[in-house]
Amino acid sequence: MRIVKNSIAGTLESSDIHVExxxxxxxxxxxxxxxxTQFGDSIKKTVMDVLREMEVGDVRVFAxxxxxxxxxxRARLETALLRAAGGDGP
Amino acid sequence: xxxxxxxLPGNNxxxxxxxxxxxxxxxxxxxxxxxxxxxxxAARILIRHALxxxxxxxxxxxxxxxxxxxxxxxxxxxxxxPLGPDALMPTKVSDPGCIHKLAAKMDEAEKRGGSTKRVMLxxxxxxxLGLENSFxxxxxxxxxxxxxxxxxxxxxxxxxxxxxxxxxxxxxxxxLVCAARAAGVxxxxxxxxxxxxxxxxxxxxxxxKSFGFSGKAVISPRHVNxxxxxxxPSDAEIEYAHQVFEAIETAKKQGKGAISLGGxxxxxxIVERARKVLETAKELQGGRT
Numbered sequence: 405m406r407i408v409k410n411s412i413a414g415t416l417e418s419s420d421i422h423v424e425x426x427x428x429x430x431x432x433x434x435x436x437x438x439x440x441t442q443f444g445d446s447i448k449k450t451v452m453d454v455l456r457e458m459e460v461g462d463v464r465v466f467a468x469x470x471x472x473x474x475x476x477x478r479a480r481l482e483t484a485l486l487r488a489a490g491g492d493g494p
Numbered sequence: 495x496x497x498x499x500x501x502l503p504g505n506n507x508x509x510x511x512x513x514x515x516x517x518x519x520x521x522x523x524x525x526x527x528x529x530x531x532x533x534x535x536a537a538r539i540l541i542r543h544a545l546x547x548x549x550x551x552x553x554x555x556x557x558x559x560x561x562x563x564x565x566x567x568x569x570x571x572x573x574x575x576p577l578g579p580d581a582l583m584p585t586k587v588s589d590p591g592c593i594h595k596l597a598a599k600m601d602e603a604e605k606r607g608g609s610t611k612r613v614m615l616x617x618x619x620x621x622x623l624g625l626e627n628s629f630x631x632x633x634x635x636x637x638x639x640x641x642x643x644x645x646x647x648x649x650x651x652x653x654x655x656x657x658x659x660x661x662x663x664x665x666x667x668x669x670l671v672c673a674a675r676a677a678g679v680x681x682x683x684x685x686x687x688x689x690x691x692x693x694x695x696x697x698x699x700x701x702x703k704s705f706g707f708s709g710k711a712v713i714s715p716r717h718v719n720x721x722x723x724x725x726x727p728s729d730a731e732i733e734y735a736h737q738v739f740e741a742i743e744t745a746k747k748q749g750k751g752a753i754s755l756g757g758x759x760x761x762x763x764i765v766e767r768a769r770k771v772l773e774t775a776k777e778l779q780g781g782r783t
Contacts, residue, residue: 414536417507417508418508419511420507472507473507473511473547474547475543475544475546475547475548476540476543476544479539479542479543479544480540482543483536483540486539487535
């Protein structure tokens with residue numbers, strides 16, 4: 405999947421995560437979280453797993469986490485990536 | 495058992511995650527009115543991931559999909575059905591044609607997803623035409639599990655004011671219960687819209703029960719306990735049901751043909767009602783069956 409534009413998904417509400425995606429060179433990931441000390445590595449691993457599964461190579465991901473479960477992180481990142489790849493709309 | 499069906503917005507992770515712990519017999523993840531058009535994709539993907547990774551063992555899982563006159567409903571079916579929710583809730587169902595069109599799409603999605611689970615349908619009846627066709631809708635397909643009355647859209651269609659007392663939907667309630675029972679499916683009452691009016695909720699739920707509804711949809715977690723209580727058999731109802739079966743046993747031993755209890759004849763409808771009360775009470779003791 406090729407990232408062709410900027411996109412966002414998710415919210416800053418409790419149990420959610422706000423994800424911003426933009427075109428890049430290689431993979432750059434920046435994570436902020438209310439639980440960064442405990443789960444920062446786990447969140448980054450989930451982001452990397454989703455990027456690999458969706459075959460995204462060149463992308464910048466900024467994620468602002470509010471205690472989201474793994475399934476929510478996956479959902480929000482997938483949404484942002486599909487939007488950034490110029491999908492056919494909601 | 496469907497005493498309560500709790501609507502939860504489909505794009506709210508906090509509500510989705512906690513939905514199974516709010517006490518409702520059914521939870522309805524809403525992809526329709528609770529989700530803005532530019533967030534339909536996000537909600538659909540979120541529900542897909544939630545269904546594939548979270549356990550909702552104590553609840554029936556229903557997903558309300560977008561209306562068949564929108565561009566969203568086909569994607570809703572394609573993404574959600576393979577995950578095997580218990581049921582989909584199509585909106586503004588006006589005739590059996592809507593159900594056949596949707597069921598054909600569900601057949602495709604189940605086949606493509608390799609799903610062995612049969613996803614049921616709980617049509618939302620919320621137009622005058624849908625109400626008049628409600629028996630035809632309820633009996634048109636084996637996937638139909640229940641009908642839900644949607645009074646807000648219905649009263650708008652009828653050009654009637656929506657009131658706290660609900661006199662304007664008395665006919666609709668009668669009609670929908672009769673249609674559902676004749677087709678052998680559950681009848682679910684419309685939500686009570688005034689979130690903070692707990693006495694109004696209680697009166698509305700009691701009225702719905704008196705019409706014969708199986709349960710009631712709710713739009714606030716705060717409404718769940720009240721509605722669950724009203725649609726559960728009371729201690730007096732359970733005690734009376736036991737007395738009915740004890741009276742039958744006694745009459746058999748005494749070789750009596752006619753049976754009475756407290757001066758009232760015990761006939762087949764009373765026995766059937768007592769049987770249902772005890773079945774429901776047993777199900778409540780053992781959790782969801």
